[in-house]
Amino acid sequence: MKKKYWLAGLALLAAVAISLFLRLDFSNAALILRELRLPRALIAIGVGSALAVSGAVMQTVLSNPLAEPYTLGIASGAAFGAAIATTFGWKISFFGLNAGAVVGALAVLVLLLKLVVRGQGRQSDSMILLGIMLSLTCASGLAIWMALADPLGVQSINFWLLGDLSRVGLSTALALLGLSLVISGYFWFFSRKLDAFLFGEDWVEGFGVSYRQTQRIAILLISILVGFCVSAVGMIGFVGLIIPHLVRRHLRTSLHFHLIPLCFLWGAVALTLGDALAHSVSEPRELPVGALTSLVGAPVFIALFIRRRRGEI
Amino acid sequence: MVFWATALPVASAASLPRIVTLTPGIAEWTVEILGKAQALKELVGVSEYSNYPPELKKIAALSVVPRFSIERIASLKPTLIIASEDANRPEQVEKLRRLRLHVEVMPPEKFNGMEAWVRKLAGILNAPQGGRIAAKKWSDGIAELKRQSAHRVSEGGHPSEQVFIQVQGSPIVTVGGASFLSEALQAIGDHNIFSDLKEAYPKVSREAVLKRNPDRIWILDAAASTEEIRESWKKFSGLKAVAKDQIEVLSADDFARCSLRLLNALKRLH
Amino acid sequence: MAPLSLRKWSVKALPEKTLVSETSFDLPMGAILGVYGPNGSGKTSLLKSISGMSIEGRETSGEFWIENATALAEMTPLERVKQILYLGSDFSTPFDLTVRELLEMGARVGAELPDRERIQRVVEALHLRDFLPRVINTLSDGEKQLVMFARGVIQKPKVLVLDESFSKLDLDHLLWIAKETRRFAKEGMTFLIASHDLNFLSEVADELLFMRKSIIIAKGLVNDLFTPATLAELYPNLALQVVRSPESGKLKILY
Numbered sequence: 137m138k139k140k141y142w143l144a145g146l147a148l149l150a151a152v153a154i155s156l157f158l159r160l161d162f163s164n165a166a167l168i169l170r171e172l173r174l175p176r177a178l179i180a181i182g183v184g185s186a187l188a189v190s191g192a193v194m195q196t197v198l199s200n201p202l203a204e205p206y207t208l209g210i211a212s213g214a215a216f217g218a219a220i221a222t223t224f225g226w227k228i229s230f231f232g233l234n235a236g237a238v239v240g241a242l243a244v245l246v247l248l249l250k251l252v253v254r255g256q257g258r259q260s261d262s263m264i265l266l267g268i269m270l271s272l273t274c275a276s277g278l279a280i281w282m283a284l285a286d287p288l289g290v291q292s293i294n295f296w297l298l299g300d301l302s303r304v305g306l307s308t309a310l311a312l313l314g315l316s317l318v319i320s321g322y323f324w325f326f327s328r329k330l331d332a333f334l335f336g337e338d339w340v341e342g343f344g345v346s347y348r349q350t351q352r353i354a355i356l357l358i359s360i361l362v363g364f365c366v367s368a369v370g371m372i373g374f375v376g377l378i379i380p381h382l383v384r385r386h387l388r389t390s391l392h393f394h395l396i397p398l399c400f401l402w403g404a405v406a407l408t409l410g411d412a413l414a415h416s417v418s419e420p421r422e423l424p425v426g427a428l429t430s431l432v433g434a435p436v437f438i439a440l441f442i443r444r445r446r447g448e449i
Numbered sequence: 450m451v452f453w454a455t456a457l458p459v460a461s462a463a464s465l466p467r468i469v470t471l472t473p474g475i476a477e478w479t480v481e482i483l484g485k486a487q488a489l490k491e492l493v494g495v496s497e498y499s500n501y502p503p504e505l506k507k508i509a510a511l512s513v514v515p516r517f518s519i520e521r522i523a524s525l526k527p528t529l530i531i532a533s534e535d536a537n538r539p540e541q542v543e544k545l546r547r548l549r550l551h552v553e554v555m556p557p558e559k560f561n562g563m564e565a566w567v568r569k570l571a572g573i574l575n576a577p578q579g580g581r582i583a584a585k586k587w588s589d590g591i592a593e594l595k596r597q598s599a600h601r602v603s604e605g606g607h608p609s610e611q612v613f614i615q616v617q618g619s620p621i622v623t624v625g626g627a628s629f630l631s632e633a634l635q636a637i638g639d640h641n642i643f644s645d646l647k648e649a650y651p652k653v654s655r656e657a658v659l660k661r662n663p664d665r666i667w668i669l670d671a672a673a674s675t676e677e678i679r680e681s682w683k684k685f686s687g688l689k690a691v692a693k694d695q696i697e698v699l700s701a702d703d704f705a706r707c708s709l710r711l712l713n714a715l716k717r718l719h
Numbered sequence: 720m721a722p723l724s725l726r727k728w729s730v731k732a733l734p735e736k737t738l739v740s741e742t743s744f745d746l747p748m749g750a751i752l753g754v755y756g757p758n759g760s761g762k763t764s765l766l767k768s769i770s771g772m773s774i775e776g777r778e779t780s781g782e783f784w785i786e787n788a789t790a791l792a793e794m795t796p797l798e799r800v801k802q803i804l805y806l807g808s809d810f811s812t813p814f815d816l817t818v819r820e821l822l823e824m825g826a827r828v829g830a831e832l833p834d835r836e837r838i839q840r841v842v843e844a845l846h847l848r849d850f851l852p853r854v855i856n857t858l859s860d861g862e863k864q865l866v867m868f869a870r871g872v873i874q875k876p877k878v879l880v881l882d883e884s885f886s887k888l889d890l891d892h893l894l895w896i897a898k899e900t901r902r903f904a905k906e907g908m909t910f911l912i913a914s915h916d917l918n919f920l921s922e923v924a925d926e927l928l929f930m931r932k933s934i935i936i937a938k939g940l941v942n943d944l945f946t947p948a949t950l951a952e953l954y955p956n957l958a959l960q961v962v963r964s965p966e967s968g969k970l971k972i973l974y
Contacts, residue, residue: 161660167687172656201813260813295620302654303619331824335812341772342804344797344828390814420643420657422620444813 137394140387144401151405152177155412159419172302175309176415179301180408182313183369184379186361188403189320191376192383192395196333197354200260201381202441205241205362206373208263209270213244214359214366215296216274216281223285230364231311232304238363244270245355264441299370299426301411312368319357320400327392330354334390372407372426374433379403381440468574469494469527472536474558474706475570477501479531481586481709482571482579494525500702501710519544531555531573535649558707560632563587590712591636597716598638610639613663613690616671618678620652629707637715639665659685666690671701721786722747723878723909728781730761730768738764740934741781746911746926748786748877751904753924753941754913756953760930762913766880769911770805785877801829804876806867808883812855818866819851825874834873841873844899860887868896878909885914894966897923918964918971921945929953945970 155177156169191204205211217240226236248270252263275297282293295303304312323330329350332343340347365372383398384390407425410432414423468491470476476499480488485502492508499505522530522545530550532542535557545552553573558566564584571580602608612634616622624630626644634641642661643651666682668675675698683691690696703714723746730739739761746752754762768779771791782789785802794802822842826833842848847869855863864887871879885896893916900923904910914920920927920941927944929937929952937949944950950959950972960973 161656163687167685168656168659171684172659196814199813292620300620328824328827334814334816335810338807339810341796342800342806343824344800346796384815388815389820390816391820415654415656418654420646420653420660422652422654 140394140398141401144398144405147405148181148401148408151408151412152181155180155408158412159416171306175304175306176301176411177408178306178309178313179304179369180411181404182309182316183301183365183372184375184403184405184407185320185400186312186316186365186403187372187375188379188383188399188406189316189323189396190358190361192380192392192399193323193330193354194358194376195380196330196390196392197351198260198263199333199336200263202260202264202377202437202444203267204374204376205358206371206376207271207437208244208248208267209272209274210241210244210248210267210359210362211366211371211373212271212274212278214238214241214363215371216240216278217243217363218367219278219281219285219296223281232308232368233311233364234367235363237367238360240274241363241366242356242359244274245359249355294424295370296366297371297426298424299372299429300422300424301369302422304368308368312364315364316361316400319361320396322357323354324392324396326350327396330392370424370426372429374429374437375403375406377440378433378436379406466491466529466575467493467525467527469522469525469530470499471496471530471532472706473497473499473501474708475531475533475555476505477706477708477710478567478570478583479574480505481583482567482574482576484579493527494522501708519548523548523550527551529553529573531570533557557627558629560629560636560707563591563707586709587712590709590716594636594712594715598636602638610664611642611661611689612639612665612667613642613658613661614667614669615678616650616669618674618681621655621658622650622652625649625651629711630704633707633711633715637718659688662687662689664689664693665695665697667704668696668698669701669704670698671705721784723786724782724784725769726782726784728765728769728783729779730764731778731780733776733778737933738777739768742935743781744928744935744938746909748909749904749907750926751900751910751912751924753920753927754911754930755917755920755927756930759932761933762930763882764933765930766882766911766913767805770803770880771799772805797829800874801876803878803880804871804874805880805882806871806884808886809860809863810867815854815856817851818847818853818855818858821855821866821870822851822873825870828874837875838873841869844902845869861889861892864888865892865896872903872908875908878911880911880913882913883915884912885916885919893919894922921969921971922964922967942970945972 156173160173161168187205194203194205194208195201214237218234218237221234221236221239248263248266251266278296279293329345332340332345333350337347340350379402380395380399383395383402387394387398389395410428411425414425414428417423468479470479470492473496476492476495479492480502483491485504489504489508492505495505495508519541528551530545530552532552532554534554542552542554555570555573556566564587567584567587568577568580571577571583574580614624614630614634616624623643624641625646625648626641627647628649631641631644642658642663643653646653668678679696679698682688682696685691700714703710724744726743727741728739728743729737729741732738754766756762764777767774768777769783769791771794773792783791785791788802791799791802822838823833826835826838842851845865845868847865850858850862850866855866858866864884868881868884871881885893888896897919900910900912912920912923924941926939927937927941928935929944929949931953936952937944945961947959947961950961957974962971962973963969964971
């Protein structure tokens with residue numbers, strides 16, 4: 137097990153090194169590193185880890201291995217919430233992170249739970265369907281809102297829909313990284329309570345864990361994490377789905393004690409590397425990293441979905 | 450008046466044409482070609498941001514950005530609609546044609562070769578004389594610019610400078626090689642650092658700008674919060690433009706249309 | 720030891736339907752109570768309600784004690800589950816979990832570290848050693864039920880409720896599990912076992928509870944309930960005979 141942590145740690149270091157130094161223009165190095173690359177690497181670590189951990193916890197708490205903030209519409213809700221809050225100038229912000237996004241994320245998550253018919257075997261599929269519908273609804277709402285409230289496209293819809301790590305400053309990046317550490321740490325501390333959810337809602341109390349309370353706290357924390365991530369960098373999908381899935385296979389367990397920290401690390405690796413690649417491939421242009429994660433992630437999602445239907449997972 | 454089956458008017462010798470222009474640049478040149486008095490009489494609809502000459506603002510403004518209202522245009526009963534091949538969407542133009550409206554489509558403006566463009570517009574407007582005069586104004590203006598820049602070089606002044614044109618703050622949007630602004634820069638002896646990019650408005654990374662290290666940065670004021678944009682570059686003291694304090698905010702009005710205003714603005718620059 | 724007691728316990732589905740009519744009884748700790756009744760008789764409602772599982776739209780009234788501990792619905796889930804654990808007939812998980820992991824999860828309830836000795840003992844007793852590394856989703860229904868039972872025993876609540884939890888076991892396993900259950904009961908665990916199989920209940924239980932249409936029509940020792948009179952109350956339309964099993968010597972129903 138220790139080896140697995142070493143591997144993840146080294147991978148993270150390598151990813152950060154690549155992100156900082158790949159194709160670096162050495163004539164201007166110190167400045168570029170400090171002002172551009174460092175915040176970018178930090179935000180990639182913060183968001184990547186946050187999304188991976190959120191995805192893992194969501195999958196457990198919703199008893200659905202295909203749950204993740206993007207496909208269930210929570211990220212879209214966050215974007216919509218942030219756009220509305222910005223337009224009305226409700227700047228309840230925190231280091232440049234918009235609390236409207238948290239409200240949006242929470243609203244979608246709560247709505248999702250209310251709409252999903254509980255206690256039915258196929259509920260996980262209907263949840264995905266519902267989530268995708270909610271996602272589309274919020275994305276359309278966002279588009280309309282942008283057209284009406286922001287026709288010059290200052291905060292263009294592409295930012296929300298495709299994600300962009302290049303817009304955050306150092307302080308925001310650090311704040312988000314700190315938030316991710318704290319909340320992931322909290323989830324890790326309560327990994328046994330999360331384990332109780334692995335057999336579905338009916339079995340949670342049988343393990344001595346309060347179903348309602350734990351679910352509520354988990355949902356609140358996930359909304360905060362996802363909301364702030366989206367408000368900083370837009371919607372970046374599939375990291376929350378693929379990383380937990382791969383880490384579970386790699387660990388050969390779904391128990392949270394090791395799942396959470398390793399998702400944290402590998403999520404950070406994935407996004408840091410992905411962004412570094414996107415950035416270097418598209419030089420001098422700016423390729424949105426969310427487009428890349430969707431391009432890679434969507435087919436994987438489909439493959440997972442099909443395999444689950446066939447009962448292989 | 451001669452009416453077609455759909456009862457849309459066609460200008461005859463006895464009545465005034467009713468002209469609608471769908472880009473600000475086309476509107477400006479129309480005024481230039483027809484002369485202000487006649488243009489103001491014949492123009493019945495102009496697109497948003499057509500603000501020069503100021504009298505144009507009184508003419509029915511059609512919201513063209515991002516897509517214009519077809520019904521609004523039709524209700525003005527125009528005899529001639531002039532659209533732009535790259536600035537207006539072809540589907541919209543098609544819809545206008547299906548309403549049996551007469552639409553002429555102008556090619557994109559090219560800074561070098563504007564004379565031909567102007568003369569083509571004059572042909573559509575049935576004012577060849579006006580077109581010749583306007584085209585000559587352009588050629589004269591260009592010649593003046595070139596003289597100016599040659600003079601500067603001979604005086605031992607600034608050699609050819611690398612310029613970065615920023616159209617938007619976040620994401621960073623600049624102009625590509627095909628844009629008339631890029632060509633305009635060349636006319637005054639300078640160079641757009643992103644002229645190698647093909648698209649009209651490429652989104653570039655900040656690092657790319659730093660790498661190409663421009664001598665000057667132009668920020669078009671159509672981008673919101675120009676001061677923030679300026680500040681966002683100031684911390685990069687390694688940038689030549691910052692070291693020489695050559696970050697300027699320019700009026701989008703002057704620089705966003707390929708018109709005589711642009712030439713005048715370019716002259717005023719150095 | 721104080722017993723497990725119900726006093727005027729009833730369960731209603733709002734607004735007016737009675738699922739379990741008012742009932743009172745006692746059960747000594749360490750006993751095995753078999754709960755039997757046709758479908759819809761209220762067995763599950765009774766068992767779930769006394770396990771403290773609150774269900775939407777269901778209302779309970781009356782009192783229920785386990786060794787002087789009462790008001791289960793107001794306890795925290797952890798306190799409650801140490802008193803009484805309810806297990807149903809099946810379970811599933813969309814995740815890949817091994818038998819060992821499930822058993823350890825059970826052992827960790829209410830304890831910092833899992834009691835490995837206990838796990839070991841129960842695993843040996845139930846011959847589950849080879850199953851430990853198996854992924855639960857790959858087990859057959861019967862194997863899953865064995866594992867679930869093991870988890871319940873390992874978790875060591877005072878009362879273990881098994882609602883049709885042996886329904887998928889085949890005959891040789893049934894007899895054997897009845898023996899193991901009796902052994903665990905001797906160590907002090909109380910069992911409430913609901914089953915569709917009256918003959919299995921006669922094998923495993925000390926006392927029986929017969930329910931029909933929400934009413935408890937009889938409670939008592941197996942031998943006392945396996946009489947034509949009582950059986951006729953349970954199934955008025957069937958002709959049932961009572962015989963003694965050649966294998967175990969317990970009373971059985973013949974139909």
